[in-house]
Amino acid sequence: MPPSYSTDIVIFGGGVAGLWLLNRLAAAGYRTILLEREALGGVQSIHAQGIIHGGLKYALHGAFSGASRAIADMPARWRECIAGSGEIDLSACKLSSPSFYLWSGDGPGGGMKAFLGSKAVVGGAEVATETEMPGFLRSRGAVYRLPDFVVDTHSLIRALAQGHAGRIFAVGSDGSETTLTFERAGERRELWVRGTEGSLRIKARRYLFCAGEGNQALSEQAGLATPRCQLRPLKMVSVTGAALPETFLHVLGAGLSATPRLTITSHRDANDTPVWYLGGELAEAGVARTDARQIEVARAMLAELLPEAAMHELEWRCLDINRTEPASPGGRRPDNASLCAEQDVIVAWPVKLALAPVLADQVMNRLRVDGIKPGYAGRSRVDDSGLLASVFPDPPAFARPFWN
Numbered sequence: 001m002p003p004s005y006s007t008d009i010v011i012f013g014g015g016v017a018g019l020w021l022l023n024r025l026a027a028a029g030y031r032t033i034l035l036e037r038e039a040l041g042g043v044q045s046i047h048a049q050g051i052i053h054g055g056l057k058y059a060l061h062g063a064f065s066g067a068s069r070a071i072a073d074m075p076a077r078w079r080e081c082i083a084g085s086g087e088i089d090l091s092a093c094k095l096s097s098p099s100f101y102l103w104s105g106d107g108p109g110g111g112m113k114a115f116l117g118s119k120a121v122v123g124g125a126e127v128a129t130e131t132e133m134p135g136f137l138r139s140r141g142a143v144y145r146l147p148d149f150v151v152d153t154h155s156l157i158r159a160l161a162q163g164h165a166g167r168i169f170a171v172g173s174d175g176s177e178t179t180l181t182f183e184r185a186g187e188r189r190e191l192w193v194r195g196t197e198g199s200l201r202i203k204a205r206r207y208l209f210c211a212g213e214g215n216q217a218l219s220e221q222a223g224l225a226t227p228r229c230q231l232r233p234l235k236m237v238s239v240t241g242a243a244l245p246e247t248f249l250h251v252l253g254a255g256l257s258a259t260p261r262l263t264i265t266s267h268r269d270a271n272d273t274p275v276w277y278l279g280g281e282l283a284e285a286g287v288a289r290t291d292a293r294q295i296e297v298a299r300a301m302l303a304e305l306l307p308e309a310a311m312h313e314l315e316w317r318c319l320d321i322n323r324t325e326p327a328s329p330g331g332r333r334p335d336n337a338s339l340c341a342e343q344d345v346i347v348a349w350p351v352k353l354a355l356a357p358v359l360a361d362q363v364m365n366r367l368r369v370d371g372i373k374p375g376y377a378g379r380s381r382v383d384d385s386g387l388l389a390s391v392f393p394d395p396p397a398f399a400r401p402f403w404n
């Protein structure tokens with residue numbers, strides 16, 4: 001029988017959800033380890049636009065629900081963490097922009113929608129001054145400053161992983177001989193790790209799946225009755241070029257959709273050249289297009305928005321990526337974080353980067369309801385820290401944005 005390692009919680013997945021929870025659980029005294037299959041920040045988190053929303057989308061629908069109130073609290077909660085005085089310490093996370101802007105577009109319908117949206121956004125939206133708005137929008141209709149702001153996702157993931165070196169392990173992806181299987185031990189599960197260097201049984205009181213798209217396969221491996229995942233595909237676009245000014249902007253369309261026609265965030269590539277990362281309706285509708293056609297459509301949008309930049313040399317790329325969510329009736333978009341608990345497994349989806357704190361509240365609450373208090377951390381009499389290193393010798397790398 002291989003040796004066994006006991007812990008309170010095993011988290012699968014080192015995106016924003018898993019790492020935020022690692023911080024909350026460790027601070028509460030839970031003995032916790034996190035296993036990552038690819039790279040920290042993995043899939044969705046590193047490729048998020050990084051907008052910490054304040055409820056614009058709900059406001060555009062004209063209705064406030066519990067969920068829109070939850071998201072309206074997020075900018076303040078995140079700001080406290082970034083200031084170093086919140087529930088977790090994100091003082092090492094860089095802000096890409098302290099504000100986000102919304103432009104009604106050149107058409108008349110967009111102007112009305114911007115007006116309605118700005119009146120209703122919780123926390124208020126202000127008309128942007130000429131000096132703060134992107135220069136290319138001066139004298140081109142209403143621009144509003146939203147309570148939203150933008151975090152640099154790469155520094156966010158690093159800040160979340162900071163100080164947890166002995167808790168985060170790479171479980172190996174392609175080419176690795178390590179296999180992980182769940183085995184039943186009475187009412188509980190054990191995680192069997194079999195590697196070239198040895199084997200280990202990990203006994204946890206709760207297994208927490210924060211693996212995004214990987215939640216489906218993990219749920220099946222753990223024998224859960226109801227894996228519930230839905231994927232929302234996007235074709236994002238990045239454009240790199242020295243002529244692109246720093247811009248954080250929703251461009252509204254003329255219709256009544258709550259999704260902006262285009263959402264632009266600014267980044268820098270490895271050579272410090274400006275990158276515009278383009279989402280919104282462009283990315284949703286783009287899944288039906290080839291990469292070449294999507295780039296053509298994006299290029300036409302840029303030419304309309306910023307004709308001078310469109311004349312310069314630009315490098316275009318597409319990224320096919322899924323947003324992963326709990327399945328909802330009719331494939332509806334869930335508007336709040338949620339979890340599904342079955343025996344000793346909790347499957348968790350933040351739905352938005354911004355909602356990671358809400359997901360963490362939900363998990364902490366679930367543990368309290370289940371009577372899972374911090375337990376093993378103070379009680380372990382033998383030093384078993386070497387056991388994990390014997391089967392997981394390498395820490396995971398950090399993921400990098402696709403334009404690098």
Ligand SMILES: Cc1cc2nc3c(=O)[nH]c(=O)nc-3n(C[C@H](O)[C@H](O)[C@H](O)COP(=O)(O)OP(=O)(O)OC[C@H]3O[C@@H](n4cnc5c(N)ncnc54)[C@H](O)[C@@H]3O)c2cc1C
Nearest residue numbers: 013015016017037042044045049050051212214351353354
């Ligand atoms: C293009 C795009 C833009 C977005 N923009 C925003 C935005 O501006 N604002 C916002 O609030 N939200 C945004 N979102 C949503 C947000 O990114 C996600 O809701 C959030 O990042 C999900 O985090 P996660 O940790 O659940 O998943 P992920 O970031 O996908 O992380 C899951 C991790 O689990 C790992 N994994 C998978 N299987 C296993 C396994 N078997 N064992 C161990 N590890 C495993 C993966 O490698 C990965 O690292 C965006 C999403 C996309 C796709």
